[in-house]
Amino acid sequence: MAKTEKAIEALLKEGRTFSPSKKFRDNAHVQDEALYRKAKRNREKLWEDFAKELDWFKKWRKVLTWKVPDAKWFTGGKLNVSYNCLDRHIETARKNKAAIIWVGEFGESITLTYWELYREVNKFANVLKNLGVKKGDRVTIYLPMIPELAIAMLACARIGAPHSIVFGGFSPDSLRDRIRDCKAKVLITSDGGYRRGKVIPLKKNADEALKKTPSIKKVVVVNRVGDKEKVRMKRGRDLWWHKLMEDTSPYCAPERMDSEDMLFILYTSGTTGKPKGIVHTTGGYMVGAYATTKLVFDLKEEDTYWCTADIGWVTGHSYIVYGPLANGATSIMYEGAPDYPDIGRFWAIVEKYAVNIFYTAPTAIRAFMKWGEEHPKKYDLSSLRLLGSVGEPINPEAWMWYHTHIGGKKCPIVDTWWQTETGSILITALPGLTKLKPGSTTIPFPGIEADVVDEAGKSVKVGAGYLVINSPWPSMLRGIYGDRRRYVDTYWSKYPGIYFTGDGAKRDKDGYIWVLGRVDDVMNVAGHRISTMEVESALVDHPAVVESAVVGKSHDLKGQAIVAFTTLKRDVKSSPKLLEELRAHVAKKIGAIARPDEIIFTADLPKTRSGKIMRRLLRNIAEGAVLGDTTTLADPSVVNQLREQHEHKEG
Numbered sequence: 001m002a003k004t005e006k007a008i009e010a011l012l013k014e015g016r017t018f019s020p021s022k023k024f025r026d027n028a029h030v031q032d033e034a035l036y037r038k039a040k041r042n043r044e045k046l047w048e049d050f051a052k053e054l055d056w057f058k059k060w061r062k063v064l065t066w067k068v069p070d071a072k073w074f075t076g077g078k079l080n081v082s083y084n085c086l087d088r089h090i091e092t093a094r095k096n097k098a099a100i101i102w103v104g105e106f107g108e109s110i111t112l113t114y115w116e117l118y119r120e121v122n123k124f125a126n127v128l129k130n131l132g133v134k135k136g137d138r139v140t141i142y143l144p145m146i147p148e149l150a151i152a153m154l155a156c157a158r159i160g161a162p163h164s165i166v167f168g169g170f171s172p173d174s175l176r177d178r179i180r181d182c183k184a185k186v187l188i189t190s191d192g193g194y195r196r197g198k199v200i201p202l203k204k205n206a207d208e209a210l211k212k213t214p215s216i217k218k219v220v221v222v223n224r225v226g227d228k229e230k231v232r233m234k235r236g237r238d239l240w241w242h243k244l245m246e247d248t249s250p251y252c253a254p255e256r257m258d259s260e261d262m263l264f265i266l267y268t269s270g271t272t273g274k275p276k277g278i279v280h281t282t283g284g285y286m287v288g289a290y291a292t293t294k295l296v297f298d299l300k301e302e303d304t305y306w307c308t309a310d311i312g313w314v315t316g317h318s319y320i321v322y323g324p325l326a327n328g329a330t331s332i333m334y335e336g337a338p339d340y341p342d343i344g345r346f347w348a349i350v351e352k353y354a355v356n357i358f359y360t361a362p363t364a365i366r367a368f369m370k371w372g373e374e375h376p377k378k379y380d381l382s383s384l385r386l387l388g389s390v391g392e393p394i395n396p397e398a399w400m401w402y403h404t405h406i407g408g409k410k411c412p413i414v415d416t417w418w419q420t421e422t423g424s425i426l427i428t429a430l431p432g433l434t435k436l437k438p439g440s441t442t443i444p445f446p447g448i449e450a451d452v453v454d455e456a457g458k459s460v461k462v463g464a465g466y467l468v469i470n471s472p473w474p475s476m477l478r479g480i481y482g483d484r485r486r487y488v489d490t491y492w493s494k495y496p497g498i499y500f501t502g503d504g505a506k507r508d509k510d511g512y513i514w515v516l517g518r519v520d521d522v523m524n525v526a527g528h529r530i531s532t533m534e535v536e537s538a539l540v541d542h543p544a545v546v547e548s549a550v551v552g553k554s555h556d557l558k559g560q561a562i563v564a565f566t567t568l569k570r571d572v573k574s575s576p577k578l579l580e581e582l583r584a585h586v587a588k589k590i591g592a593i594a595r596p597d598e599i600i601f602t603a604d605l606p607k608t609r610s611g612k613i614m615r616r617l618l619r620n621i622a623e624g625a626v627l628g629d630t631t632t633l634a635d636p637s638v639v640n641q642l643r644e645q646h647e648h649k650e651g
């Protein structure tokens with residue numbers, strides 16, 4: 001955090017700003033402040049007008065019912081998300097427009113028009129029904145970035161079965177825990193998935209997880225890698241996707257969902273070892289995803305839009321699938337990594353499909369920077385007119401590089417702040433209007449009352465504090481699946497009636513917000529949320545380990561790197577081999593994204609007299625920074641020893 005803060009100080013002094021060109025502004029959906037004024041006058045009216053742009057089977061009676069901490073939006077309204085993403089477009093000239101252009105790792109591609117996607121989704125919805133899935137039953141989806149992933153989620157939405165998508169990079173244990181928590185009835189997976197030319201054995205992982213998931217009755221398996229990965233199909237339980245689709249009827253009536261019926265659960269890391277199942281409902285989520293996609297990305301009928309996220313994360317849910325499709329857009333879905341088969345891949349895709357809007361994460365931008373501008377230079381990127389950033393604070397160098405070498409100095413950059421919990425973007429520029437400051441997420445979206453407050457909850461007009469949201473918004477989470485207490489404790493207890501984001505932020509004299517990062521024990525590694533406790537639990541699960549304390553340390557590419565201070569059992573000797581074994585153990589327990597970057601073996605961990613591990617101190621050691629006050633330490637010598645070891649290692 002210290003590093004981020006310094007960078008922000010420098011930026012504030014510098015005061016660089018960027019305004020949209022006249023051409024951009026003159027064509028933008030939002031060209032003036034009217035929407036902000038409207039929101040100030042009547043926030044509910046603003047959201048109601050967005051809701052009216054969608055298709056409802058039955059109109060709502062009431063826009064908002066707010067009884068802290070429970071919001072109900074569009075009460076009495078009936079709608080279906082898959083209807084809004086598909087059916088309403090096939091009645092129009094969009095029928096044969098590309099809905100999803102899928103690009104595979106080998107450069108192959110599949111275009112699904114709205115009509116084709118509609119047919120696939122209807123068929124798969126019938127498949128699910130035939131397998132006994134009913135409205136309200138949970139379906140876990142563990143797939144790579146292939147078209148079947150989007151089809152499966154829309155099919156779930158069509159029949160009212162909440163989906164829980166688990167990122168394909170997660171381990172069998174992680175998958176098992178997520179299935180067990182929501183008691184899913186069906187699992188949808190694939191034989192494997194490609195990652196940089198290698199096969200990730202998803203079905204094998206699933207089989208491992210399925211040993212302890214009694215709720216799962218059927219497993220649908222997509223054939224993605226064919227002969228490259230042998231799979232064992234369990235009779236009576238495991239079924240091939242393509243077989244099931246063969247003779248299934250092509251129409252399935254969309255379920256009439258109540259506005260507050262659950263649409264999906266998505267697990268995200270919190271401050272304990274156990275991930276939280278964030279619950280989103282139908283009407284409010286759809287309105288939030290729809291309205292923000294349209295206005296933040298200034299989306300037009302003729303645009304080709306590409307969000308590079310994985311659908312296993314919330315960004316993919318809202319801004320590859322639901323938001324763009326509700327808008328009738330063409331959304332690109334890319335299976336692979338940015339550096340495979342070579343580091344020009346992203347730009348080759350932009351050129352080939354004449355992408356207009358490009359949305360990615362700072363961690364990717366920093367990697368492109370490192371690889372050098374000569375790579376994007378080889379491609380024609382002139383189709384781009386708008387760029388986006390999400391997932392973590394973007395440092396000014398990366399912002400400028402993105403602006404110059406990808407945007408050709410002509411594209412506004414929307415730095416969008418939001419969370420799995422918020423469902424859609426809450427703090428962002430509107431690209432035809434807002435003056436941009438590199439590194440700042442700028443101002444709240446119309447209708448969003450974000451604030452920066454001090455420990456006591458008092459608004460900090462200029463300066464640093466906690467980022468909070470003062471009033472409800474349609475796409476906000478409705479709870480943590482099966483854990484009311486944790487929902488109340490995590491988000492609504494620090495300041496009663498006010499949503500606590502878990503982020504620190506600074507507000508400047510123009511009211512612009514600069515996000516500093518998490519203030520809890522959640523790390524942000526390459527844009528992924530990982531809890532320190534999850535990694536600690538994985539480490540102490542290894543027989544050689546007694547205790548471990550994990551902290552995030554700033555990292556030039558990933559934003560944060562994972563550093564694990566680890567105490568070994570008395571009879572175990574530390575060695576480079578053991579270090580590698582422990583790193584691999586964490587990757588196996590959680591997934592490769594959680595593999596510690598550094599493990600520091602130590603005889604003891606610094607604790608307060610009451611026995612709490614002093615994380616701030618460990619963070620400082622990890623950063624190589626000067627130590628703060630150590631007088632509350634039980635044994636100060638531990639710290640010096642740790643610091644020496646660390647310096648030795650770095651040297």
Ligand code: 7RM
Nearest residue numbers: 390391392393415416417418419420515518
């Ligand atoms: C969309 C997403 C949420 C956390 C959030 C922040 C950080 C996200 C930005 C950002 C600075 C941004 N969902 N974060 N966007 N920090 N500027 N534009 O990432 O649930 O996975 O993570 O990510 O700390 O609390 S998430």
